[in-house]
Amino acid sequence: MIKYILVALALGVAAGYLNNNFGNVITNSWVSGYLFDFSLIFLLFIMGFAFGLDKEAMAKMRKTGLKILIFPFSVAFGSILGGFVGGLILGINVAASMAVSAGYGWYTLAGPMVGQLFGAEFGVLGFTVNFLRELLTITTISLTVKIDKYAPIALGGATTMDTTLPIIVRYSGSEALITAFSSGFTLSIIAPFTIIVIATLG
């Protein structure tokens, strides 16, 4: 499984790079836009379908109830704490470092937002940290799932409602679907707020 994912990722990066630098044979938005959206929507439908079929998964979800919210809030708090400690260790602006990690993997948001609030250099950092977070979640999933069934959800942050969701469900099972989706969804909603709050207080 992870083999296919890594090969697909490497081929995709190579194809995108070559296409972009040697004459745009394929329209970029066709692959990174339409193909991406279509496969994602299709996957969410399939995963929802598998969840509906699974009797145990639904029973488990009912039992968990509102406790499901501990996931996004643990991830949010853990990420910001990581940004705080990282900022101290590196000797950079601690508030900026915290804002960077409060992107929770959503790099298209964190990059521009942190850039606007803390300057371009931190914008690049925000983009890179969160982009690498998504990449790390995908590439290490077969290892992190062994630490804890829900560790991939912690790694994935806001991305567990879309890009990393199919892979997480593949490794952690159908019962992880709602946990992962709701965690990613909640984090996506609170990401812009936490970044602004950190910038205001810092």
Place this chain on the structure above:
Amino acid sequence: MLNLIVSLIAGMFLGYFLRERKKINLSKVTLGAIVVLIFSLGFSIGSNNELLSSMPRVGLNALVILLLAVFFSVVLVKTTRKMVKVE
């Protein structure tokens, strides 16, 4: 975001109503779609020159912040879910 939620819920309903049918194996279809998804994700990364060129410059700082953020996230998720007893 809305189209994601709609397709997820539509899938759930369909699955729920087809529950008593024969076993349906979706693993091959899912894997195929995941490969397509990850390929197109890679494609958008590879075609983003700005991203590729800025990464080495902030690489070390990014790695330190990322690893700490991920570490504390995993630790907190693991401890809180044991505290509130989520299986």
